């Protein structure tokens with residue numbers, strides 16, 4: 001049997017994994033989180049995003065794991081690095097970080113066939129007040145979404161928790177990109193929207209694995225993809241932030257697979 005077909009599918013096509021499968025997701029998630037912990041000292045004024053990506057790719061290799069992004073739809077890097085008004089899928093390159101830049105680094109690794117996908121924000125130099133507020137709201141929005149994860153709730157409850165929190169802070173939720181099911185594959189049903197209405201969309205069941213990865217803009221929610229076919233930016237050039245965890249639904253709530261072992265998920269945490 002193809003191991004990617006293990007378990008069963010719900011009527012919405014969402015895979016239900018076994019209790020034993022949580023261990024595989026924890027291993028993959030832990031490696032991705034450790035890598036994001038270890039690159040923190042590299043994020044400095046004068047550093048290039050290509051160098052950060054090179055170190056990430058080396059760490060994936062040293063761990064005996066595989067990068068899920070290298071070769072994915074032609075993508076060639078071990079991470080996405082999205083600076084300032086880049087919303088997501090920023091391509092690492094010779095761009096030099098300057099004082100006050102904020103960046104999301106997104107890493108997905110494959111360990112024993114299981115996918116661990118996580119991203120978080122970093123700062124080069126001094127964090128401005130408005131960027132700090134954006135980062136705080138985006139981080140807290142992810143956790144509002146995670147708090148809505150339990151059997152019987154719906155994906156609409158997750159989206160509503162995120163959207164209502166963000167919009168109450170007069171910021172906007174990106175609609176053009178969403179979270180996704182994952183497990184033995186990178187992207188699977190459902191689309192995990194970061195906006196929505198309570199009680200709508202599929203019901204959460206124990207054994208579902210997916211990401212929550214809200215992108216929040218200081219300005220308007222609209223995005224556009226640049227000529228490189230990857231880099232998504234805010235149309236109004238406003239600052240954008242994102243945090244991502246991979247999670248699993250348990251009998252009474254949620255497990256986060258990508259928690260930071262060093263407690264460094266947020267850039268202002270020591």
Ligand code: MF3
Pocket residue numbers: 069072073075079080089106107108117211213230244
């Ligand atoms: N890690 C991203 C996500 O959260 C996907 C990146 S795909 C890439 O789903 F090809 F751009 F790397």
Ligand code: CO
Pocket residue numbers: 117179180211213244
């Ligand atoms: Co993801």
Ligand code: CO
Pocket residue numbers: 106107108117118119244
């Ligand atoms: Co990701």
